[in-house]
Amino acid sequence: DGGITQSPKYLFRKEGQNVTLSCEQNLNHDAMYWYRQDPGQGLRLIYYSQIVNDFQKGDIAEGYSVSREKKESFPLTVTSAQKNPTAFYLCASSRTRGSSYEQYFGPGTRLTVT
Amino acid sequence: DAKTTQPNSMESNEEEPVHLPCNHSTISGTDYIHWYRQLPSQGPEYVIHGLTSNVNNRMASLAIAEDRKSSTLILHRATLRDAAVYYCILRDVVKGGSEKLVFGKGTKLTVNP
Numbered sequence: 080d081g082g083i084t085q086s087p088k089y090l091f092r093k094e095g096q097n098v099t100l101s102c103e104q105n106l107n108h109d110a111m112y113w114y115r116q117d118p119g120q121g122l123r124l125i126y127y128s129q130i131v132n133d134f135q136k137g138d139i140a141e142g143y144s145v146s147r148e149k150k151e152s153f154p155l156t157v158t159s160a161q162k163n164p165t166a167f168y169l170c171a172s173s174r175t176r177g178s179s180y181e182q183y184f185g186p187g188t189r190l191t192v193t
Numbered sequence: 194d195a196k197t198t199q200p201n202s203m204e205s206n207e208e209e210p211v212h213l214p215c216n217h218s219t220i221s222g223t224d225y226i227h228w229y230r231q232l233p234s235q236g237p238e239y240v241i242h243g244l245t246s247n248v249n250n251r252m253a254s255l256a257i258a259e260d261r262k263s264s265t266l267i268l269h270r271a272t273l274r275d276a277a278v279y280y281c282i283l284r285d286v287v288k289g290g291s292e293k294l295v296f297g298k299g300t301k302l303t304v305n306p
Contacts, residue, residue: 110292114296119298121280122237124294124295182294184236184238186235
């Protein structure tokens with residue numbers, strides 16, 4: 080089955096530690112995205128990538144880093160510089176050409192930093 | 194970013210139709226209207242999208258006002274599995290053509306048995 084996988088589902092870290100969240104897709108999509116969701120809020124875009132080896136900052140990129148070395152993979156690192164890292168993180172992918180293609184979302188990773 | 198306005202919450206009974214409204218008075222001529230929904234503790238899923246004409250698919254219908262300043266997502270017969278947060282989003286095309294979706298708080302739909 081085609082889709083997006085994120086692992087792990089729950090992640091716990093101590094303050095001051097960097098942590099990397101995994102996102103893999105087998106949909107052959109060019110574009111991938113990372114969003115953050117806080118309780119009761121909508122999603123906010125952290126980073127996005129339209130093609131391998133290229134990515135752009137979204138609305139709240141500070142304290143995060145990404146890489147896009149393979150088309151299928153778009154890992155997100157939450158660094159110690161991120162002031163409020165506890166949140167629900169969602170990865171998505173989409174095609175990039177044609178009319179309005181939908182984004183497909185993964186199941187999310189819930190990160191708790193104490 | 195073009196903004197949308199939705200009611201915070203709505204309630205419906207099972208088996209009845211649900212009309213979820215969305216206002217987008219600042220929509221531009223090339224903005225698509227997307228709807229996504231998010232079940233608790235899950236990622237959002239695409240529901241439907243449209244530009245000018247009304248649209249139907251297996252999940253829902255989308256009715257778009259003639260002036261495009263508002264739209265309505267229609268669930269023809271609500272089920273308990275339709276209880277979710279529904280987001281109305283305008284497509285914002287970033288440099289290069291991929292889609293930047295700007296999510297508001299959405300409408301939380303409660304379906305009563």
